[in-house]
Amino acid sequence: MAKKAIETVADAMSCANKMASGRPCTQAEMKATVRILNGALKTARTTARVAKREALEAKDMLKSILSRVGL
Numbered sequence: 001m002a003k004k005a006i007e008t009v010a011d012a013m014s015c016a017n018k019m020a021s022g023r024p025c026t027q028a029e030m031k032a033t034v035r036i037l038n039g040a041l042k043t044a045r046t047t048a049r050v051a052k053r054e055a056l057e058a059k060d061m062l063k064s065i066l067s068r069v070g071l
Helices: 009-020 027-069
Strands: none
């Protein structure tokens, strides 16, 4: 059983740093860390994709407005 439940990205990063420095982790801590960091990675990728799409839409809208004004 894990000493501390891994529930947040901060907890997962703490456990990942512990593993990187060679200190032991329980199997439950490692599984929770992988699950949480995998979810965080998916969320970050989705957010980046949405932001990129919105930036392109804003750029197109600005081009359209400037062409109407004649610039």
